[in-house]
Amino acid sequence: MGSSWVPWVVALLVTVVRLDSSMTQGRDAPEDFVIQAKADCYFTNGTENVQFVVRFIFNLEEYARFDSNLGMFVALTELGQPDAELWNNRPDILARSRASVDALCRHNYKLGAPFTVGRKVQPEVTVYPERIPALQHHNLLLCSVTGFYPGDIKITWFRNGQEQREGVMSTGLIRNGDWTFQTMVMLAMTPELGEVYTCLVDHPSLLSPVSVEWRAQSEYPWRKMLSGIAAFLVGLVFLLVGIVIHTRARKGPKRSSSSTATLRS
Known part of the structure; x- marks a missing residue:
């Protein structure tokens, strides 16, 4: 006013x-x-x-x-x-x-x-699976779009460049209470090796639509991370064992030398 x-x-x-x-x-x-x-x-x-x-x-x-x-x-x-x-x-x-x-x-x-009506805030777009991904297992891909204004927004899912209409679900527009909105659009899918899923977001605040990709891979980052942690722990164990053996080996000759010196006196 x-x-x-x-x-x-x-x-x-x-x-x-x-x-x-x-x-x-x-x-x-x-x-x-x-x-x-x-x-x-x-x-x-x-x-x-x-x-x-x-x-x-x-x-x-x-x-x-x-x-x-x-x-x-x-x-x-x-x-x-x-x-x-x-x-x-x-x-x-x-x-x-x-x-x-x-x-x-x-x-x-x-x-x-x-x-108010002229205010424009760009959305933040994040794509991630609902569960830990596995090839040929049913899953949901979530496209989370947050912090945008106005509420007029279009979100489209693509699989290998082809628009997906089936298996698409949305939470609808949610008001954040701070003059911004959020929404989430989900895609039901069964990933195959090499497939590329894309969430395309078009909003009045953007000069051009924003796209975020998700790729189906044979080895996912979480598996690589677990393998790296396991290798690190195994290496750490061998290192500690080596240090203990080396320390005991050095202490042995010193005790023998001390005993010999006492007998000579």
Whole structure:
């Protein structure tokens, strides 16, 4: 909400609510009550179609509203009938309320658009299998796309360059709560040696689509890592055994020499 029009809308709402003297005079009103006025702007295709709505609420019940599409105040309950009639007979209030479509809504849209509808954040794309991969065993490939804005995004799976439509599942668009989104698109597959799976992501923040590949291999990194660790441990054991044998071999002659020196004395 732009700071330039905050005092304007507050003045409008206060003026309208003050006219509602019938709410608390001449009626069986409770000792404690709350009167609220809420203003909303609704946009379609940018500012092509703009609707300005002010809702008037008495103790959590909306009793009247102004709708710019109608250009007048409307009573929603019996309580709001005299008030809507009173406000509709005030040309100054009607004129300012109708002008709010441009003075408030369209003006505020121009101020906030660069930080809202114009905001673009590139996605982060990661591809990985659900389980430890093994050739000719059913698995799921997960394409995780996180931290992007806006929510308009297209994610496509390819197998050896051919688009995959069967076996594709999605979590749908998930809001992160910080003006970004995330989603995950899964592909059911049975990998064969040499196959290449590609997750292609197209988003308004990207100059060109981003693709991340996953290749089916006979030896996977985790196996190589385990083999390396095993070889290291075996080498370490042999090294320790060698050090122990060497140390004992050096201690043996020293004890023999010491005994000989004692006998000579």
